[in-house]
Amino acid sequence: MDNIYRPYLMNISDMVEEAPGVRTYRLNFLNEDEGKKFQFRAGQFALYSVFGYGECTFCIASSPTRMDYIECTFRQAGRVTNALRELNVGDTLGFRGPYGNVFPIDEWEGKNLVFIAGGIALPPLRSVIWNCLDLRDKFKDVTIIYGAKTVADLVYKHELKEWDARDDVNLVTTVDPGGETPDWPGKVGFVPTVVEQAEPSSNNTIAVVCGPPIMIKFTLPVLEKLGFKQDRVYTTLENRMKCGLGKCGRCNIGCTYVCKEGPVFTAQEINKMPDEF
Amino acid sequence: MEKSLNKKDFDNFITSLRGKGYKTFAPKKNNNLVVLDEVQGADEISLDHVITNNSIKEFFFPKTENVLSYRMEKNQVQIEEPEGFAVKAVIFGSRPCDAFSLPVMDKVFNWDCSDKFWVQRREAITIVTIACDKCDSYCFCTSVGLAPDAKQGSDVLLTKISSDNYVVETVTEKGESLIKEFESVFSGPSSDSSDRQVATVEKKFEIEKVKPWLDENFVHAVWTDFSLKCIGCGACTFVCPTCHCFDIVDECTMTKGDRVKNWDGCQFKMFTMHTSGHNPRSTQGERWRQRIMHKFKYYVEKFDSILCVGCGRCSRVCPADMNISEMLEIIETEASQSENKE
Amino acid sequence: MIEALRKKAEELLKNKTVSVVFGYGEGSTPERTRPVFITKPEEVNKLTWNKYCVYNLTTYLKRQETRKLGKPAIVVKGCDARTLIVLMKESQIKREDVYILGVSCDGVGDPLAEKCKACDVHTPRIYDDLIGEKGENKELPFDERYAELDEYENLSEKEKWEFWQKQFEKCIKCYACSNICPLCFCDRCIVEKNQPQWIDPSAHARGNLSWNVTRAYHLAGRCINCEECQRVCPVDIPLNLLNKKLAKEAEKNFNYRPGYNIDDELAMSTYNEKDNQDFVR
Numbered sequence: 001m002d003n004i005y006r007p008y009l010m011n012i013s014d015m016v017e018e019a020p021g022v023r024t025y026r027l028n029f030l031n032e033d034e035g036k037k038f039q040f041r042a043g044q045f046a047l048y049s050v051f052g053y054g055e056c057t058f059c060i061a062s063s064p065t066r067m068d069y070i071e072c073t074f075r076q077a078g079r080v081t082n083a084l085r086e087l088n089v090g091d092t093l094g095f096r097g098p099y100g101n102v103f104p105i106d107e108w109e110g111k112n113l114v115f116i117a118g119g120i121a122l123p124p125l126r127s128v129i130w131n132c133l134d135l136r137d138k139f140k141d142v143t144i145i146y147g148a149k150t151v152a153d154l155v156y157k158h159e160l161k162e163w164d165a166r167d168d169v170n171l172v173t174t175v176d177p178g179g180e181t182p183d184w185p186g187k188v189g190f191v192p193t194v195v196e197q198a199e200p201s202s203n204n205t206i207a208v209v210c211g212p213p214i215m216i217k218f219t220l221p222v223l224e225k226l227g228f229k230q231d232r233v234y235t236t237l238e239n240r241m242k243c244g245l246g247k248c249g250r251c252n253i254g255c256t257y258v259c260k261e262g263p264v265f266t267a268q269e270i271n272k273m274p275d276e277f
Numbered sequence: 278m279e280k281s282l283n284k285k286d287f288d289n290f291i292t293s294l295r296g297k298g299y300k301t302f303a304p305k306k307n308n309n310l311v312v313l314d315e316v317q318g319a320d321e322i323s324l325d326h327v328i329t330n331n332s333i334k335e336f337f338f339p340k341t342e343n344v345l346s347y348r349m350e351k352n353q354v355q356i357e358e359p360e361g362f363a364v365k366a367v368i369f370g371s372r373p374c375d376a377f378s379l380p381v382m383d384k385v386f387n388w389d390c391s392d393k394f395w396v397q398r399r400e401a402i403t404i405v406t407i408a409c410d411k412c413d414s415y416c417f418c419t420s421v422g423l424a425p426d427a428k429q430g431s432d433v434l435l436t437k438i439s440s441d442n443y444v445v446e447t448v449t450e451k452g453e454s455l456i457k458e459f460e461s462v463f464s465g466p467s468s469d470s471s472d473r474q475v476a477t478v479e480k481k482f483e484i485e486k487v488k489p490w491l492d493e494n495f496v497h498a499v500w501t502d503f504s505l506k507c508i509g510c511g512a513c514t515f516v517c518p519t520c521h522c523f524d525i526v527d528e529c530t531m532t533k534g535d536r537v538k539n540w541d542g543c544q545f546k547m548f549t550m551h552t553s554g555h556n557p558r559s560t561q562g563e564r565w566r567q568r569i570m571h572k573f574k575y576y577v578e579k580f581d582s583i584l585c586v587g588c589g590r591c592s593r594v595c596p597a598d599m600n601i602s603e604m605l606e607i608i609e610t611e612a613s614q615s616e617n618k619e
Numbered sequence: 620m621i622e623a624l625r626k627k628a629e630e631l632l633k634n635k636t637v638s639v640v641f642g643y644g645e646g647s648t649p650e651r652t653r654p655v656f657i658t659k660p661e662e663v664n665k666l667t668w669n670k671y672c673v674y675n676l677t678t679y680l681k682r683q684e685t686r687k688l689g690k691p692a693i694v695v696k697g698c699d700a701r702t703l704i705v706l707m708k709e710s711q712i713k714r715e716d717v718y719i720l721g722v723s724c725d726g727v728g729d730p731l732a733e734k735c736k737a738c739d740v741h742t743p744r745i746y747d748d749l750i751g752e753k754g755e756n757k758e759l760p761f762d763e764r765y766a767e768l769d770e771y772e773n774l775s776e777k778e779k780w781e782f783w784q785k786q787f788e789k790c791i792k793c794y795a796c797s798n799i800c801p802l803c804f805c806d807r808c809i810v811e812k813n814q815p816q817w818i819d820p821s822a823h824a825r826g827n828l829s830w831n832v833t834r835a836y837h838l839a840g841r842c843i844n845c846e847e848c849q850r851v852c853p854v855d856i857p858l859n860l861l862n863k864k865l866a867k868e869a870e871k872n873f874n875y876r877p878g879y880n881i882d883d884e885l886a887m888s889t890y891n892e893k894d895n896q897d898f899v900r
Contacts, residue, residue: 001393005344005525005536009354049536051347051354052529078552079813091352213555239557240549242525246388248541249522250549252567253557254495255575260389274495276557309855330853340791341821414648505684506654510795512853526820537821540791547811561684596799596851597674598646598653 004245007049007094008034013069015089018155019148022120023085024061024073027095039098040064042105042128043236043264046097047244048072053083057241059263060098061123063130070095073123073155099244100263103128103208103234105135112141114200116219118191118211119148122155124236124263125210136168143170143200147191150179172198192218195226202227208234209267213277220267230268237263237270237277253277280456281467284441288319290462291369297458299403300366302336304329313371322370327413328588332518333375334382336368337398340515343535344394344525350532363397367455369405374418374586376406376430378518384580385521394538403455406431407443412476415589417602421484423587425476437474442467481602482609484573484583490612491574499611500569501562503604506597507544509561513591513599514542519572519584522548543567569604620722624694624750625663627720631692632660637718638689641679643672650729654679656688666694668750673727675845677702678801680712692718692747696727697740697756701843701878702801704745708878708885709841711804721746723754733859734846737764745881765867771860783828789854790827792820796848796858797834802841809833835861840869840886843878 014026029035041064049055056078062071076085087093105128113132117125132139144163148154154173163171173186174194180186187194191211200207207228209219216235223233239251239258251258254274282290291301295317303322305314311326313333346357379399386395408426409416418425428434432452435443445463447453456463514520524541527534541548544564550556558564576584585601592600628640644655644665652671656679657663677699679685695703700721706712721743726735739759742749774782794810797803810818810830818833819826834848835858842862849859870876873886884891 001391001396003345003358003393004390005538006356006358009356049527051349052527052534054527054536055525079816081552082814088352092354094354238551240551242523242541245390247385247392247521248524249543249571250541252571252575254570255578276495276563307855330855341823341826501684505656505688506679507684508678508682508795508798510798510851511791511793512795512851515791515793516853524820528816528819528821539821542793545794561682592647594795594851594853596795596847598651600647603647 005096005243007047007055007096008038010070010093010095012087012089012091012093018073018157019153021076021085022073022153022155023076024071024123024156025084025087025093026062027070027072027093028068030092035068039067040070041098041102042131043103043124044098044100045124045244045259045263046070046072046095046099047241048074048080048084049094049096050080050083050087051092051094054080055094055096055242056080056084057238057244059124059127059236061126063127063134065131065134073120073126075120096244099259101261103131103264105131108132108206109138110204111139112143112201112203112205113139114143114145114205114207116145116191116195116207116209116211118146118215119153120155121210121212121215122146125208126156126159128208133163133169140204141170142168143172143198145172145174145191145195145198145200147174147176147189147194148179149176151175151181151184153179190218191215192222195219196222199226202229202232206232206234210236223267230271231266233267234264235267235270237265279466280445280463281438281465282435282443282445282463284324284443286462286464287322287369290459291316291319291322293459293462294367298365300364301369302366303369304371313368316369324370324407327409327411327416328372328374328590330516330590330594332516332588332590333368333371333378333404334518334520336366336402337379337395338382338386338521338523338540341537341539342394344538345536346533347536348533349529359394362394363401366402367405368402370407371404371431372409372588373406373425373427373431373434374423374588375518376404377423377427377586378588379404379430381430381519381580381582381584381586382521384582385576388579403432403451404430405433405435405452405455408434408436408473409476409478410437410474412478413589415592415600415602416476416478416587417481417589417605418587419478420481420602420605421583421585421587425478426473438467438469438472439474442469444473478587482605484605486609486612487573487605488577490608490615491570493615494611495566495570497611499607500566501560503607504561504565504599507561507565507599508597509544509546509564510596511540511542511545512594512596513601514544514568515540516590516594518586518588518590543571565599569601569608573605620751621666621668624668624720624722625666627748627750628657628663628666628692629660631718632657632663636690637692639685640666640692640694640720641676641685642666642694642720643668643674643676646671656685658688668694668722670727670729672696672722673732673847673850675699675702675799675801675847677706678799678847680706680717681801681804690716690718692720694720694722694750695743695746696722696724697738697743698734698843698845700743700745701740702845704878704881705802705841705843705885706804707881709802709888719743719746719748721749723749723751732846732850733767734844737766739764740879744879761870765863768860768864768867771864783831784824786856787827787831788824789856790822790831791854792822792826792830793853795851795853799847799851800838801845801847802838802843803834809837831856831858831861834858835865838862839865840873840875841877842866
């Protein structure tokens, strides 16, 4: 019988410093057979472990359309992420997953897509963004609205440039007032305000929102005002998790286990949940 | 054919089991406590207690266990699987409520994927239960659909029929083959087998009324009011046979380490706290609500079982005399009042 | 006494001297009481006083949920009142933050709690009101107060080690001992800190030893012997034996009884140029 707590061993093959305290690792399976069998879909998460320090949870940040590696982006905050940051290219870490549900992108075919992210919440959306961009023909207009506290805090700076340069992506970037630099070409303002100004059409459109609770709280009413129905708005939640498998008993919001029934939820589903975020 | 087991043959049973390589666990006095613990012979077994202080859970889900070990050298890691955690054993003299907790917990530990540490121990251990011939005011098994002589979860059930004789009922195939293996220890049917000495456990509330009320009352003053005296420790969850929450941590030296699964509890403030300091359940009222909701609503919705067997241990040990059946009686009363209003 | 207590509580709530009374109420069995928090004058009949009032209610001064209720009047026995003195000396509460309802006490528990056998504070040494007869507190001699330790101290070092190993083996890390302790008031306990991980979180031999020893050390020279840790331990570890031993050593070395004389300086956090140990100077 398999040990469900046993992680795959992964090699760190590349890393990028994204922003102060934020880093991306590219991971490859040490055992190639495991790598070949491994499958995941956009929206899923995993438990990453630094041996000797423990496990931590975050989304897979790379796209399932690019299957020869997995990427994760994390901000150093607690015991494990601090240890994770001490690692380097060539080091080994543990990876358990993929867990949780997925963004139903098959259902989004033929629709416009609006991705809205704040700060360190772009990584969970990056997987689904690249997934959709790699299948670009299947979708109509793609808009990405991304904001961070300061210019330095924006993650995936190279990819933002790449998206900005594409004709088939409408990228809007913003930083909080006071976070701009003299040569900042983007907008200055909080994400909800910028969404209101950008006024993405809700007609035949799916919105995907991810960010700190306060950003989500103020963005959802804006989307409603723009005419987005609650079942057309998706988000991905996080909660403290230990097993990722519905057993350790701490990630539930009311009756819903974020690790199994989430992390992807529609605004409609979230509004039905008890206030326990 | 119905069998019986005389108290004087308990020792023969235990020693025969040990002779065949079974580990044997039974209720045993330890200063002020009676604990399920390893016994060598029947002279160590306590029979005059209401319930053991520890629950049966620790034999399947120990307070701490390695789920994997590893060695680290430079940037290489080698994982080693734990072995020998499931040992052939018989738990003798556990209570029906404890036995009942096992099939309830099977559901979560096998939810979509199986926790082998739980499952393999379940396979290795046979449960010989002794029906309760006494109870105390904390017992409420009859309120959650059990009985002091409930069979579910046991492999064999013994029920007292006289001061030194017990009637033997096999419940599962595993129990059947155990009895067969040790047939010589058991006697034939007893003449007084109809005179079963089973405790009468008072029914304290109507369980049917609880969930519908919980469905409607996530927000209610009772959660805070009732839990004001709670000190936020983990005693209730750790002594509970059905509280299954755990933590996973790494413990290591420079070159080797273990990934360890430890009991954890929803009453601790750190249980749900995010690294950012944000806490979805930041007050004791919310944490107490979680405990009740998990047991009497969430688990029921997910697995069609109540996550409580009415053993009363949480109430017995609570440092502040929080009493779970009292909470459920309050809920029942609230439910009846709102029914009357309608 | 119960009537006097209820009357006083009612008066304090009615004239709004306090917003809540922390007291003892009837428990779930006749042999138990439970903490109650009375906020309305008409509810004072829930208050009781009997030999089962073992709790040290001052622990609710540290909990956010009960702090939110506003200024409390708190029912304290002589031993519990010592906690208040320590909390004041350690700047956790101000004298005016609590209204002290002292009760004179002949001992609690059935059988009589160990802590009561060498009690010399039958009447609280600090209070705003005293319920019951004011008795004379005659300080017991040092040896008599620590007589409980005689048997333990006669053990050899090896026997002591074996004794504690056996006791700590039972620990399940439920932290009832620290959560009930009115003097364990750190917002984030050392066991909740993991950078670095000072104490192994697991309930194995190493983790249990480091936890139980650390807990006791943090109370050395502070513990007032309310015995609550020991009372609440679900696996029956004689925790107060450790506390008491450390209290004895602290008193022997610093001539200090926590919470006894309000004017005494704290043993563990007072700087004194004449300290008899070099490292302080």
